[in-house]
Amino acid sequence: MDNNKSSQNPLESYEYKYGFTTDIETDTVKKGLNEDIIRLISSKKNEPDWMLDYRLKAFRVWEKMTEPTWAHVSYPKIDFQALSYYSAPKKMSAESKPKSLDELDPELIKTFEKLGIPLSEQKRISGIAVDVVFDSVSVGTSNKDVLDEAGVIFCSISEAIKNHPDLVKKYLGSVVPVTDNYYAALNAAVFSDGSFCYIPKGVRCPIDLSTYFRINAAETGQFERTLLICDEGGYVNYLEGCTAPQRDENQLHAAVVELVAHDNAEIKYSTVQNWYTGDKEGRGGIYNFVTKRGKAAGKNSKISWTQVESGSAITWKYPSCILQGDGSEGAFYSVALTHDMMQADTGTKMIHIGKNTKSTIISKGISTGKSSNAYRGQVKIMASAENARNYSQCDSMLVGDQCSASTYPYIEVKNKTATIEHEATTSRISEDQIFYLQSRGLDMEKSISMLVNGFCKEVFKELPLEFAVEAVKLIEMKLENSVG
Amino acid sequence: MLEIKNLHARVEEKEILKGLNLKINAGEVHAIMGPNGSGKSTLSKVLAGHPAYEVTEGEVLYDINFQMKNLLDLAPDERAKEGIFLAFQYPIEVPGVSNFTFLHTAFNSILQHQGSDSMSEGEFREFLVQKMKLVSMKPEYLDRPVNTGFSGGEKKKNEILQMAVLSPRLALLDETDSGLDIDALRVVSDGVNKLRRKDNAIVLVTHYQRLLDYIKPDFVHVLLNGKIVETGDASLALKLEDKGYDWLIN
Numbered sequence: 001m002d003n004n005k006s007s008q009n010p011l012e013s014y015e016y017k018y019g020f021t022t023d024i025e026t027d028t029v030k031k032g033l034n035e036d037i038i039r040l041i042s043s044k045k046n047e048p049d050w051m052l053d054y055r056l057k058a059f060r061v062w063e064k065m066t067e068p069t070w071a072h073v074s075y076p077k078i079d080f081q082a083l084s085y086y087s088a089p090k091k092m093s094a095e096s097k098p099k100s101l102d103e104l105d106p107e108l109i110k111t112f113e114k115l116g117i118p119l120s121e122q123k124r125i126s127g128i129a130v131d132v133v134f135d136s137v138s139v140g141t142s143n144k145d146v147l148d149e150a151g152v153i154f155c156s157i158s159e160a161i162k163n164h165p166d167l168v169k170k171y172l173g174s175v176v177p178v179t180d181n182y183y184a185a186l187n188a189a190v191f192s193d194g195s196f197c198y199i200p201k202g203v204r205c206p207i208d209l210s211t212y213f214r215i216n217a218a219e220t221g222q223f224e225r226t227l228l229i230c231d232e233g234g235y236v237n238y239l240e241g242c243t244a245p246q247r248d249e250n251q252l253h254a255a256v257v258e259l260v261a262h263d264n265a266e267i268k269y270s271t272v273q274n275w276y277t278g279d280k281e282g283r284g285g286i287y288n289f290v291t292k293r294g295k296a297a298g299k300n301s302k303i304s305w306t307q308v309e310s311g312s313a314i315t316w317k318y319p320s321c322i323l324q325g326d327g328s329e330g331a332f333y334s335v336a337l338t339h340d341m342m343q344a345d346t347g348t349k350m351i352h353i354g355k356n357t358k359s360t361i362i363s364k365g366i367s368t369g370k371s372s373n374a375y376r377g378q379v380k381i382m383a384s385a386e387n388a389r390n391y392s393q394c395d396s397m398l399v400g401d402q403c404s405a406s407t408y409p410y411i412e413v414k415n416k417t418a419t420i421e422h423e424a425t426t427s428r429i430s431e432d433q434i435f436y437l438q439s440r441g442l443d444m445e446k447s448i449s450m451l452v453n454g455f456c457k458e459v460f461k462e463l464p465l466e467f468a469v470e471a472v473k474l475i476e477m478k479l480e481n482s483v484g
Numbered sequence: 485m486l487e488i489k490n491l492h493a494r495v496e497e498k499e500i501l502k503g504l505n506l507k508i509n510a511g512e513v514h515a516i517m518g519p520n521g522s523g524k525s526t527l528s529k530v531l532a533g534h535p536a537y538e539v540t541e542g543e544v545l546y547d548i549n550f551q552m553k554n555l556l557d558l559a560p561d562e563r564a565k566e567g568i569f570l571a572f573q574y575p576i577e578v579p580g581v582s583n584f585t586f587l588h589t590a591f592n593s594i595l596q597h598q599g600s601d602s603m604s605e606g607e608f609r610e611f612l613v614q615k616m617k618l619v620s621m622k623p624e625y626l627d628r629p630v631n632t633g634f635s636g637g638e639k640k641k642n643e644i645l646q647m648a649v650l651s652p653r654l655a656l657l658d659e660t661d662s663g664l665d666i667d668a669l670r671v672v673s674d675g676v677n678k679l680r681r682k683d684n685a686i687v688l689v690t691h692y693q694r695l696l697d698y699i700k701p702d703f704v705h706v707l708l709n710g711k712i713v714e715t716g717d718a719s720l721a722l723k724l725e726d727k728g729y730d731w732l733i734n
Contacts, residue, residue, distance in 0.1 A: 431535055431536060432576055433576050433578065435532075435533075435534050435535065435560060436572065436575070436576035436578070437578070437586075437590075438533070438559070438560035438561040438564065439532050439533070439560050439561075439563075439564050439568075439569075439570050440561075440564055440586070440590035440646065440650065441561055441564035441565050441590045441593045441594045441597070441650065442561055442589060442590060442593055443559070443561045443593070444559070444561070446589070446593070447561075450578070450581055450585075450586070450589065451578065451581070453580065453581065454578055454579050454580025454581035454629065455579070455580055456580070457579075457580035457581075458580070
C-alpha cells in the first residue's frame with residue numbers, strides 16, 4: 001500500500017507571513033555598546049538626568065556580569081559590540097514625533113495594517129487600546145480618550161519618564177532590579193521604549209490594553225521595557241503581541257516586564273509571541289531573552305501570566321510571580337510550540353512570601369521537527385508563607401521522533417503547612433489518534449492541529465476570546481505542512 | 485460498489501490476510517465472522533487505510549463517481565470523503581476536543597469535498613440533536629471531549645452517531661457489539677437499521693451471532709486464516725453458533 005500520504009511528517013516547515021520588511025528612513029545609532037552610546041540614546045530621548053544615571057549604573061553592573069549558560073539552549077556567543085542599540089523611523093524623533101496616530105507615516109500605518117493592527121481612526125478596533133512599538137520607539141497609542149476618562153495612564157515608557165516621573169522612579173526596577181540577571185541589566189542600560197500603564201485606585205480598566213512589538217531594522221537589538229502598576233482594587237487585562245521580519249542573521253530581543261499589583265488588584269497579562277523563528281536549517285531568527293515578573297504586593301492581589309510562545313529561534317523566558325501580599329494569587333498558563341530547529345527553555349517562578357498565598361501553573365509544551373522544548377519552573381515557599389498552596393501541571397507532547405522535551409521542576413519548601421501538587425506527563429501523538437481523525441475525513445494536518453488544540457485547551461481558555469481565536473489559528477498555521 | 489481481489493496484508497512483518505476476495509453491492513449488509521486472529525479487524529483497518537497495515541498483494545476496487553478506482557491509492561481521509569466509514573472496535577479518546585467541534589469539522593470537510601457549502605454551527609447543532617435521537621444520546625454529550633470518560637457503551641453509540649452524521653456509502657462496523665449490554669445492543673442495532681438504505685452498504689465484523697438477531701445480514705462470510713472460506717445467508721451464522729468453526733477447518 002502506498003502510505004506516503006499518511007506517514008510523512010507534516011510538520012516540516014511553516015511559512016512566516018510576517019517576515020516582510022518596511023522600507024523606511026531610520027535613525028540608527030552606530031554599532032557597539034559603551035557609555036557614550038548610552039548617553040546618546042538617553043539624549044535622543046531627551047531624558048532627565050536621573051534616567052541617564054539609572055542607565056549608566058545598570059551598564060556598569062552589566063559589564064561585570066557574565067552571560068548565563070544554565071538554560072537548555074545552545075547558540076554561538078553573542079557579540080554585543082556588533083549590534084546597534086537604537087533604531088527609530090526618522091519621523092519619530094523627539095522633535096518631530098506626530099501628535100496623534102493619524103499623523104503617522106503612511107508606511108508605518110501600512111505595516112501595522114499588514115500585521116492586523118489597524119491604526120487609522122476609522123478602522124481602529126474599539127474595546128482595546130493599543131500601544132505600538134516599532135524597533136526602538138513607541139509610535140503611538142490608540143483609544144486614549146476612553147482611558148483618560150477613566151483616569152488610566154497608558155502611554156509609552158518614554159512619555160511616562162517625562163510626564164509621570166514620580167511613578168516611574170518609584171516602580172522602575174522595583175520588581176526586576178538592575179542586578180537581577182545579565183539581560184535585565186543590559187535592558188536597564190539600553191532600553192529604548194515600551195509601554196507604561198497605571199491603573200488608579202478602584203478603577204477597572206474599561207477596555208483591554210495591548211502593546212504590539214515589531215522589530216524591523218536589521219542587526220538591531222530590541223530592548224523594550226514595560227511597567228504596569230495596578231493600584232488598590234484596580235483591574236486590567238493586558239495583551240502583548242510581537243512579530244519581526246525574516247532575516248538570515250539572528251536578532252536579539254531582551255525585554256523586561258514588571259507588574260505591580262496592590263491590595264485587591266488584579267492583573268491579567270497575556271502574550272502571543274510570534275517572532276521570526278529562523279528557517280528550516282536554523283538560520284536567523286530572534287533570540288528572545290526576556291525577564292517578566294509580577295509582584296503581587298498587596299493583600300488578595302492577583303497576577304496571571306498567559307502565554308502562547310510560538311516564535312523565536314531561542315526563547316529564554318520565565319514570567320514569574322512574587323506572592324508577597326497575604327492571600328495573593330499567581331498563575332501561569334503557557335503553551336510553547338517549537339518546530340524545525342527552534343529551542344525553548346521557558347517556565348515560571350512562584351515565590352510564596354505572604355500567608356495563604358496560592359499559585360497555579362499549567363504548562364503545555366509541543367515539540368515538532370528537530371526542536372527542543374524545556375519547561376523550567378520553580379516553586380518556592382518561604383518560611384513566612386503559612387498555608388501556601390501550589391498546583392503545577394506540566395504536559396509535553398512530541399510530534400515526530402527527532403524533537404525533544406524536558407521538564408525541570410524545582411521545588412523549595414521552608415514552611416511545613418504548604419500544600420504542593422505537581423503533575424507531569426509526556427505523550428506522543430499516536431498513529432491511532434491521527435488515524436481516527438483521518439478516518440472521519442480530516443486530513444493529516446487538520447488532525448494533528450485538532451489534537452494539539454485539544455491538548456492546549458486548558459491554556460487557551462484563559463486567553464481573551466479574540467486572542468484565543470488568534471492563538472488557535474497561529475498554532476494551526478504552524479502545524480500546516482507541505483504534504484502532497 | 486466494492487470489490488476485493490486476492491488481498492494480502494501484513495502488520496509488523498506478519499501476514500494476516502492471505503488472498504481475500506469479496507464483492508459488495510449497494511443496498512447489501514454483509515456479516516464477516518470468524519475466530520480470534522482470523523483477520524476480521526485487519527480487513528476493516530486495511531479498507532479504512534490504517535498506516536500500520538501494509539498491503540503486499542491484490543487490489544481493492546471502489547466505485548467513485550461511477551468508476552472503479554483503487555481504494556488503496558487514497559489516504560485515509562480521502563477514503564472517508566469518498567464515503568468509507570469505520571466504526572472502531574476501540575474508539576479513540578481525543579482530550580480537549582468537544583464532540584461537537586469534532587463532528588462539525590468532519591462533516592464540513594466532507595461537504596467541502598463534495599463541493600457543497602459548509603454548515604454553520606447553529607444549523608449543525610440542530611441537525612446533530614436530531615441524529616442523536618437515533619442512538620438515544622443526550623445532547624450534553626456534544627460538549628464533552630470526544631470519547632473521553634465515555635463508558636464502553638457510550639463510545640459505541642458515539643461511533644454510530646458519527647456514522648449517522650457522515651452518512652457513508654460503505655460502513656464497516658468493527659465488533660460494534662462487543663462490550664454492549666443487551667439494552668445498548670438494541671439501541672445501537674436499531675440505529676444501524678435506520679441507516680440502511682438502497683444506496684449504501686454495511687459490513688458487520690463480529691464474533692457473535694447475537695448481533696445478527698438485530699441486524700439481518702444478506703450475506704454471512706466466514707473468515708479463517710486470512711481468507712473467506714464459506715459464504716452463505718443468515719442461516720450460516722446460526723449454523724456457526726451451533727457448530728463452531730471446527731467443521732470448516734479441514
